[in-house]
Amino acid sequence: xxxxxxxxxxWTRDELNELKILGHEVIFMxxxxxxxxxxxxxxxxxxxxxxxxxxxxxxxxSLRYIQLTSAGFDRVPMDYVKAHNIQIHNARGxxxxxxxxxxxxxxxxxxxxxxxxxxxxxxxQWEKHRGLMELSGKTVCIVGxxxxxxxxxxxxxxxxxxxxxxxxxxxxxxxxEGMYLLSDLEEKLKCSDVVVLTLPLTEKTYHIMxxxxxxxxxxxxxxxxxxxGAVVDEEALVKVVKNRLAGVVLDVFEGEPLSRTNQLxxxxxxxxxxxxxxxxxxxxxxxxxxxxxxxxxxx
Numbered sequence: 001x002x003x004x005x006x007x008x009x010x011w012t013r014d015e016l017n018e019l020k021i022l023g024h025e026v027i028f029m030x031x032x033x034x035x036x037x038x039x040x041x042x043x044x045x046x047x048x049x050x051x052x053x054x055x056x057x058x059x060x061x062s063l064r065y066i067q068l069t070s071a072g073f074d075r076v077p078m079d080y081v082k083a084h085n086i087q088i089h090n091a092r093g094x095x096x097x098x099x100x101x102x103x104x105x106x107x108x109x110x111x112x113x114x115x116x117x118x119x120x121x122x123x124x125q126w127e128k129h130r131g132l133m134e135l136s137g138k139t140v141c142i143v144g145x146x147x148x149x150x151x152x153x154x155x156x157x158x159x160x161x162x163x164x165x166x167x168x169x170x171x172x173x174x175x176x177e178g179m180y181l182l183s184d185l186e187e188k189l190k191c192s193d194v195v196v197l198t199l200p201l202t203e204k205t206y207h208i209m210x211x212x213x214x215x216x217x218x219x220x221x222x223x224x225x226x227x228x229g230a231v232v233d234e235e236a237l238v239k240v241v242k243n244r245l246a247g248v249v250l251d252v253f254e255g256e257p258l259s260r261t262n263q264l265x266x267x268x269x270x271x272x273x274x275x276x277x278x279x280x281x282x283x284x285x286x287x288x289x290x291x292x293x294x295x296x297x298x299x
Contacts, residue, residue: 001025001065001295006032006048008069009287022295047291050075057081065298067291071095071148071278072228074201089294093147094287098280100151103196103224104159106249106271110222111135115268136160141192142176143167143185143208144199144227150175152196164188167199182208189216194224201228211236220246226277229253238263241270251277 003019005011007030019026024045027038032051040055045065057063057077066081066088073090081088109115111133120127140156142149145167153163153175163176166188170179180188185208189195195217199205209223209232217223223245225232229252241248247269256275264270 002042002044002062003027004029004036004038004043004046004048004051006030006046006051008032008049008051009047009291010284015288018292019295022292024295052076067294069094069287072200074228087298089290091287091290094283094290095278095280096147096151097282099148099198099226099277100155101280102251102273102277103152103226103249104155106224107135107194107222109271110247110249110269135194138162138193139164139191140194140196141166141188142196142198144197145171145173145176145179146198146200148226149196149198152198156194156196161194164192186213186216189213189221190218192218192221194222196224197227197231199227199231201230205231207231207233209233209237211239214240215244217244219244222247222249224249226251229256234264241267245269247271251275 002025005016005019005026005028007028011028016026016028029037032048033054036055040059041061043060044062045067046060046063047067047069049069053075057080064086066076066086068076068088068090071091071094073088076088113129113132116129135156136159138161140161140163142152142163143166145153145165149165149167150173153165153173157163157175165173165176165179166182166185167179168182170181173179182204197209199208207230211233214233214236217240234254237248249271250264251273252275258264258272264272
């Protein structure tokens, strides 16, 4: 297969050679925004991420295979892909472990008042805090029960939490005490101490956490968003953080990078990271395994 491979994944020379050993013709381009290093008609398969944001998919008239290095499909014109029977794979499972660990870390940082102790350490100040909380016994609602959501469920369960799930298509799983429809979300928000968003961004999930849903959340709850920024109405969130939630962990935003003037930066009960939750030292090997397994299966 004629493969166009991009720098969306940090390939080594040996790894690119392995693709060639398997019988593929390989052309590499580092930056997906750059001019194509080959004729688009030559390309039968693409391994990349956001290449179609700069190069319309319609130009790739021989395209029959796509391997994304991202978990989401939101950078790909999926209607076109389906209409032309193009085989497509995402990075399912590659980033789930670091993202789940990140969700746990964020909630624990809020529950254990890490910012308070960090500030005191900087000032060499010895002061106890009597408001630390425990994860054990808390109800955690995971919205989106795919690979990331499942890994989150495993870890919260290990801390003694009651874990429930919300998904478009509920299924039985030993990792969740119960799984419910998206239409049940509002009811489950009322009794959840922690809400973790891991669902994909679609027309139906855009601003799924709107003002009404945010106001429905249990007072003193924690919200974690490691999905896509636009699943949360940020303007509504700013208001709720001030008077209802114990804290918010945000790794994704509607506009990235987050504006330096955004109010969220200055809120002490908000943890902000720059779309970084997916990073982990095991990602590279997991991504390689996904790439080569999918290529082998399509042959």
